[in-house]
Amino acid sequence: MPIDLTDRIIQPPPKNIVRLHPLRRIAQVALGVVLVLLPLVNWLRVDMPAGRFWLFGQSFTAQNIIILFYGCAVGAVLLLSVSMVYGRWWCGWICPQTLASDFGDSLHTRLDHIFHATHSPFNRAISRATWSILMIGMAIATAAVVCTYFYPPARVWSSLTSPLADTRVALHLAIISLIIAADLLWVRRHFCRRGCPYGLMLSLIGDKNTMTVRYLWERDDDCIKCGKCVTVCPMDIDIKKGANQMECIGCGECIDACNDILPMIKANPKPGLIELRYGLDPMRTQARLTAFQRIGLWDTRRIFLASVSLLLVAGFFFQVYGTRPTTISGFANGSINYAGGYILEEYVLIVQNGRPHTDTFAVSIVGNKDIGLLDTRKLIRVARSASRSSIITIAAKIGSVSPGERYPITIGVESLDSQHDRHTLDAVFYVPEQEAHLKAGT
Ligand code: SF4
Numbered sequence: 376m377p378i379d380l381t382d383r384i385i386q387p388p389p390k391n392i393v394r395l396h397p398l399r400r401i402a403q404v405a406l407g408v409v410l411v412l413l414p415l416v417n418w419l420r421v422d423m424p425a426g427r428f429w430l431f432g433q434s435f436t437a438q439n440i441i442i443l444f445y446g447c448a449v450g451a452v453l454l455l456s457v458s459m460v461y462g463r464w465w466c467g468w469i470c471p472q473t474l475a476s477d478f479g480d481s482l483h484t485r486l487d488h489i490f491h492a493t494h495s496p497f498n499r500a501i502s503r504a505t506w507s508i509l510m511i512g513m514a515i516a517t518a519a520v521v522c523t524y525f526y527p528p529a530r531v532w533s534s535l536t537s538p539l540a541d542t543r544v545a546l547h548l549a550i551i552s553l554i555i556a557a558d559l560l561w562v563r564r565h566f567c568r569r570g571c572p573y574g575l576m577l578s579l580i581g582d583k584n585t586m587t588v589r590y591l592w593e594r595d596d597d598c599i600k601c602g603k604c605v606t607v608c609p610m611d612i613d614i615k616k617g618a619n620q621m622e623c624i625g626c627g628e629c630i631d632a633c634n635d636i637l638p639m640i641k642a643n644p645k646p647g648l649i650e651l652r653y654g655l656d657p658m659r660t661q662a663r664l665t666a667f668q669r670i671g672l673w674d675t676r677r678i679f680l681a682s683v684s685l686l687l688v689a690g691f692f693f694q695v696y697g698t699r700p701t702t703i704s705g706f707a708n709g710s711i712n713y714a715g716g717y718i719l720e721e722y723v724l725i726v727q728n729g730r731p732h733t734d735t736f737a738v739s740i741v742g743n744k745d746i747g748l749l750d751t752r753k754l755i756r757v758a759r760s761a762s763r764s765s766i767i768t769i770a771a772k773i774g775s776v777s778p779g780e781r782y783p784i785t786i787g788v789e790s791l792d793s794q795h796d797r798h799t800l801d802a803v804f805y806v807p808e809q810e811a812h813l814k815a816g817t
């Protein structure tokens with residue numbers, strides 16, 4: 376419908392209105408940089424070939440995988456808590472899927488402009504082909520970043536240049552590239568509309584106080600029906616049809632569009648007709664909120680959730696940076712030999728260093744004068760938060776032990792750094808009847 380400007384004054388837009396678009400772009404670029412850097416600086420990386428993972432620069436063995444699961448659980452609780460307050464902020468501002476879709480749309484528009492796509496079908500085809508090639512390149516680059524979360528980055532980069540040198544990484548790279556390319560070329564926003572479980576879940580956890588993008592129906596007479604809020608919407612929805620539309624990702628583009636156009640053509644303009652608002656109550660404007668309410672803490676349920684989330688985050692960092700107990704375990708590997716008048720039995724000893732630094736542990740046999748270690752001073756050095764398997768040889772003089780007997784022994788492990796970090800492991804020294812008897816008789 377044409378805009379009726381008879382009683383309206385065209386004027387420059389006011390400067391005091393905060394535009395959300397640049398803020399959203401800054402958040403998205405920052406997110407992209409963080410996602411690339413996280414595995415490179417070992418803040419988040421699962422090294423599958425080495426059976427280790429990294430969190431905030433700390434290295435952990437596979438035995439500590441529970442920390443990773445705990446971290447994922449904390450992340451999920453945080454996301455849910457914040458989403459309950461701020462609605463689909465994640466979708467519009469942080470989600471990598473939206474980031475990729477925005478990038479694809481923006482590139483599309485720019486290429487159409489560069490190649491004058493509206494001039495002829497040929498120009499449009501050139502623009503489309505260039506866009507597809509660039510999106511495939513972006514898919515490969517994104518797949519490489521994804522792979523650095525699971526393989527050492529140097530290995531991923533070399534697989535990009537010489538795939539045959541490391542077929543395992545190259546295969547993963549190819550599969551992930553194909554999936555991302557299909558997403559970028561054909562799926563993009565369709566996933567947000569129909570396939571995203573987060574969007575579905577949010578419709579369950581949101582309540583009357585959750586932040587939404589809302590058209591101010593009480594000021595409907597001010598709307599000039601320009602339709603800009605619809606044309607800029609990346610999800611192709613009309614926010615005037617109601618807040619809480621499932622497809623709305625809370626990006627705020629419609630807010631900017633209305634704020635841009637309305638003040639220019641209205642006498643005594645107020646800010647635009649669309650705004651971010653906690654809940655649907657028309658009386659609840661930002662100006663009426665207390666400082667506490669402004670950050671979204673409306674009720675005891677939200678305060679409770681925020682407190683639980685903070686406790687979980689504190690617990691997670693304690694898990695990552697705190698000292699864990701050192702543990703030892705072991706088993707006889709079945710190897711029994713005879714040498715120099717001794718019976719020699721091998722044990723596999725596994726020391727898990729819970730201390731936040733590399734430590735050396737001394738091993739001994741405690742409280743048995745007839746049975747001892749072959750190496751009188753066996754030392755095992757273990758990196759921080761890592762575990763190490765070592766073979767220790769336990770010896771008993773032939774004749775001092777009886778054939779066919781099982782002797783309880785205690786293996787002691789003591790940290791050289793801390794006298795208090797002492798551990799023992801109960802084991803059994805077994806003297807085979809036949810062989811020991813024969814050897815003893817020789
Ligand atoms: S309605 Fe507005 S906030 Fe919602 S997706 Fe569309 S442009 Fe973004």
Ligand code: SF4
Pocket residue numbers: 597598599600601602603604605632633636637647648649
């Ligand atoms: S941009 Fe604002 S003025 Fe234009 S149609 Fe949308 S709500 Fe109405």
